[in-house]
Amino acid sequence: MDRMLYTAATGAARIMEAQSIRANNLANADTTGFKADLERVNAQVITPTGNSLRTRVLAQTEDAGFNKQAGALNPTGRKLDLAIRDHGMFTVMTDAGEAYTRSGAIVPDATGQLTVDGRVVQGLNGPIVLPEYRDLFVGDDGRISILGSEGGIIEQIAQLKMVNPELDTMKKGQDGLFYSRDGNPLKADGSVLVDSGFLEASNVQAVSELIASMDLTRQFEIQVKLMKSAEKLAEAGNRLIRNA
Incomplete structure (x- = not known):
């Protein structure tokens, strides 16, 4: 018994x-x-x-x-809402170092620094801070350009760090973010493309x-x-x- x-x-x-x-x-x-x-x-x-x-x-x-499996793409019309086409991930910073996410709901904080869910978004050269601008553009390769508040020419200010790891080499943390199993930062992959004005839904x-x-x-x-x-x-x- x-x-x-x-x-x-x-x-x-x-x-x-x-x-x-x-x-x-x-x-x-x-x-x-x-x-x-x-x-x-x-x-x-x-x-x-x-x-x-x-x-x-x-x-x-x-x-x-x-x-x-990738989620469906929902149009939002907001230029800093980004969805990755097919494979790839955005890079954000946590207390444990670099982490990766499919969420592209990017929001500038009070200082103009780009964040996703309160975590700093990484560019190829570190965190991205937006100066004052009249208009903003995001290319499909993650390049961010602005038209200054005084007008003038369109100027590229940064490029998002996007990675394209084998998903079998990634683990999912309790915070919902993805981490490399060996704990090392991943290299940027220029083949990852994004669509501006869209967000990827949950799968x-x-x-x-x-x-x-x-x-x-x-x-x-x-x-x-x-x-x-x-x-x-x-x-x-x-x-x-x-x-x-």
Whole structure:
């Protein structure tokens, strides 16, 4: 009975971990550039002892990475809203160093420094600070040009640092950003192109995530019933021992 209870409890714990992954995906269904997390379950056979048979298998949740599919492009008309075509990522700075994101919702802070979700955007020569300008243009190669507040000629001021790593070499952090697995900064890739006036939507399939969440709820209920059955069997065994 103890083994049955332990197996059911382990299965319930695994389902709760899977539920948290699905819930996080659903919560970010409208987050710009978000990549859905995946789950993978590993069947771990418990080594039998004595004359026991190999009948006990425990489920263990493992990190399966993230959904690499690109999200849909939504037009915004705002020039600093950028979406990467096909493959590639923008570079931002964090306390841990360089990180990478598909979100191109770039906003200047009070000093004119470009940020994404409050994190400094990296250019080829470091952070990008916008001077006062009358108009702004972003080329498909990430070059940022402005027409000064006094008019005159259009002047290029910086170029975004964009990278194009193999996604299998990247890991996703708790903050939703991507990091290289070896911890080293990635080199800029000039082949990455962007579209100004668009944002990439999340690639979360809300309906699929909701159905998966409902299925996990049913599985959890089954594990709870097994734990209750183990409890009843234990109580029955105790009564037999007392009446013996």
